[in-house]
Amino acid sequence: MENKQSSSPASFVDSTVVPGDVVLDLSSMTNQTIKLGGGLRQDCDAISAMKAGTLRFSKPNKYWIESSQKRYVPCVEDTILGIVVDSKADNFLIDIKGPAMGFLPVLAFEGGTRRNIPKFEVGTLLYLRVVKANFGMNPELSCTDASGKAAEFGPLKDGYMFETSTGLSRKLLSSPACPVLEALGKKLSFEIAVGLNGRVWVNAASPDTIVVVANAIMNSECLSGAQQIIMVDHLLKNIQ
Amino acid sequence: MEGRLANSWRLTVNDKNFIKTALLSEIRIDGRKPFEYRKISIKFGRQLLKEYFLIDAILLVEAIRCILLFCIIEEDGSSEVQLGQTRVMGMVTAQLVQPYRDRPKEGILSIFTEFSPMADPSFEPGRPGELAVELGRIVDRGLRESRAVDTESLCILAGKFVWAIRIDLHILDNGGNLVDAANIAALAALLTFRRPECSLGGEDGQEVIVHPPEIREPLPLTVHHLPVAISFGFFSNESILVIDPTHNEEAVMGGRMTTTVNANGDICAIQKSGGEGVPRRVIMQCLQLATSKAASITKQIKDAVEVFNTERALRKIKRHPTSTGDDVREKQN
Numbered sequence: 001m002e003n004k005q006s007s008s009p010a011s012f013v014d015s016t017v018v019p020g021d022v023v024l025d026l027s028s029m030t031n032q033t034i035k036l037g038g039g040l041r042q043d044c045d046a047i048s049a050m051k052a053g054t055l056r057f058s059k060p061n062k063y064w065i066e067s068s069q070k071r072y073v074p075c076v077e078d079t080i081l082g083i084v085v086d087s088k089a090d091n092f093l094i095d096i097k098g099p100a101m102g103f104l105p106v107l108a109f110e111g112g113t114r115r116n117i118p119k120f121e122v123g124t125l126l127y128l129r130v131v132k133a134n135f136g137m138n139p140e141l142s143c144t145d146a147s148g149k150a151a152e153f154g155p156l157k158d159g160y161m162f163e164t165s166t167g168l169s170r171k172l173l174s175s176p177a178c179p180v181l182e183a184l185g186k187k188l189s190f191e192i193a194v195g196l197n198g199r200v201w202v203n204a205a206s207p208d209t210i211v212v213v214a215n216a217i218m219n220s221e222c223l224s225g226a227q228q229i230i231m232v233d234h235l236l237k238n239i240q
Numbered sequence: 241m242e243g244r245l246a247n248s249w250r251l252t253v254n255d256k257n258f259i260k261t262a263l264l265s266e267i268r269i270d271g272r273k274p275f276e277y278r279k280i281s282i283k284f285g286r287q288l289l290k291e292y293f294l295i296d297a298i299l300l301v302e303a304i305r306c307i308l309l310f311c312i313i314e315e316d317g318s319s320e321v322q323l324g325q326t327r328v329m330g331m332v333t334a335q336l337v338q339p340y341r342d343r344p345k346e347g348i349l350s351i352f353t354e355f356s357p358m359a360d361p362s363f364e365p366g367r368p369g370e371l372a373v374e375l376g377r378i379v380d381r382g383l384r385e386s387r388a389v390d391t392e393s394l395c396i397l398a399g400k401f402v403w404a405i406r407i408d409l410h411i412l413d414n415g416g417n418l419v420d421a422a423n424i425a426a427l428a429a430l431l432t433f434r435r436p437e438c439s440l441g442g443e444d445g446q447e448v449i450v451h452p453p454e455i456r457e458p459l460p461l462t463v464h465h466l467p468v469a470i471s472f473g474f475f476s477n478e479s480i481l482v483i484d485p486t487h488n489e490e491a492v493m494g495g496r497m498t499t500t501v502n503a504n505g506d507i508c509a510i511q512k513s514g515g516e517g518v519p520r521r522v523i524m525q526c527l528q529l530a531t532s533k534a535a536s537i538t539k540q541i542k543d544a545v546e547v548f549n550t551e552r553a554l555r556k557i558k559r560h561p562t563s564t565g566d567d568v569r570e571k572q573n
């Protein structure tokens with residue numbers, strides 16, 4: 001513990017951390033605001049890791065821990081894909097692949113009032129944003145962006161949804177674009193929605209395009225950038 | 241109530257519709273043709289251990305599983321079958337017991353299934369569910385009714401001692417079509433299982449001596465033929481037929497049928513449990529498809545066993561030709 005606190009915080013960025021590692025010391029970084037993402041917690045002046053993974057830093061001030069797993073641990077401001085499980089008077093119950101059901105308040109839609117509550121049948125796929133993710137509470141979701149606009153959020157029509165690891169879904173969202181998506185996008189036209197909870201939805205004009213895109217993404221999990229491009233070329237040759 | 245909701249696995253409306261519409265144009269979500277089987281990979285005891293140690297360097301969760309498996313896996317008579325995403329472990333053990341009264345000269349074959357919640361959150365620990373019972377029954381019927389395993393050769397002393405063969409099937413991951421995967425795992429485990437050699441001795445010739453494997457080479461079971469289970473899924477519209485349905489397809493399909501056939505084209509068993517009715521014409525089509533698939537699967541199982549047996553022969557303990565059980569015992573005394 002002692003020697004870890006004395007080391008400079010920058011050294012932990014992009015390196016592997018395990019639960020209990022003190023990754024940042026706030027006493028040495030006064031007059032600075034930082035934002036903590038998934039897997040980090042604050043105990044007074046110490047920011048410590050809560051899960052094993054790689055510590056990431058994005059300018060100007062965001063820190064989070066990245067790891068790949070099947071179960072999603074909700075985190076504020078993540079965009080996710082959820083499935084409607086049940087509807088109650090005040091909330092929709094949403095399955096988000098997490099330890100608890102997500103609550104989507106019936107008013108959390110653009111211009112939502114008591115009069116125009118949307119009707120979702122069980123099994124509807126929604127693109128959502130996590131608003132609250134506190135301990136011991138069900139995470140609260142919303143179908144609007146921070147300013148109350150519908151943006152891209154809401155139900156997804158048709159298409160096909162498949163499950164990946166959380167690591168792969170984060171890779172798909174990274175910029176510059178993930179090689180597999182870039183290679184596919186050059187030849188095929190399709191629509192995609194990636195949730196950070198390890199769910200990906202794909203839609204295209206014909207079913208075989210959807211199948212090719214879905215399988216290419218699922219296969220890309222353990223491949224390097226160059227391998228992904230070769231794999232996509234190979235797949236596309238087969239269907240033509 | 242919420243806990244139960246969280247544990248049940250569900251398919252979105254989008255997926256259900258997509259699977260159905262794609263099937264109309266003969267496309268399946270994993271890129272297969274309707275009558276295409278998934279890739280099968282079969283591994284045995286020692287190969288399994290090697291693989292788990294490699295993976296464990298990377299995955300912590302797997303490490304825990306590895307320790308569990310390490311305790312379980314013996315070298316002979318254990319197999320792990322991977323069919324697409326589905327993983328099933330089969331294990332065969334034997335025990336000397338008294339035979340049933342009405343069949344004093346026959347050994348006993350029994351099958352046990354274990355559906356762990358690790359494989360699928362909807363499997364509840366403890367009491368076996370409906371699916372677990374059905375799976376056990378299908379595998380059991382395929383093996384027993386077709387007399388694939390020669391139970392008479394398991395008799396040592398009529399009415400007193402016979403071998404009871406126990407097949408344990410552990411579902412490790414549910415990716416659909418557990419029945420076929422479990423059946424292949426059971427066959428692969430049976431083919432590699434070896435029981436210790438026995439002989440009768442004592443003053444009245446009624447005493448059973450079990451020779452430890454170090455002294456006499458254990459014997460394989462007599463398996464006459466391999467009854468392979470092939471499952472089909474039926475979809476309501478346009479009477480669409482698929483072979484080897486995945487987890488997602490199982491959630492959408494209207495009915496299923498499992499046929500157990502062997503490479504010679506003999507039909508050992510058919511299981512059609514509930515769901516949609518199927519015309520006779522379709523059943524005949526299924527049986528024809530199943531026969532051709534069974535031949536290729538039988539070949540795959542036999543090839544995998546062959547590889548395992550050669551590996552095993554290379555490691556074989558060298559025995560002195562004259563040494564027998566009695567010699568060793570005398571030396572110990």
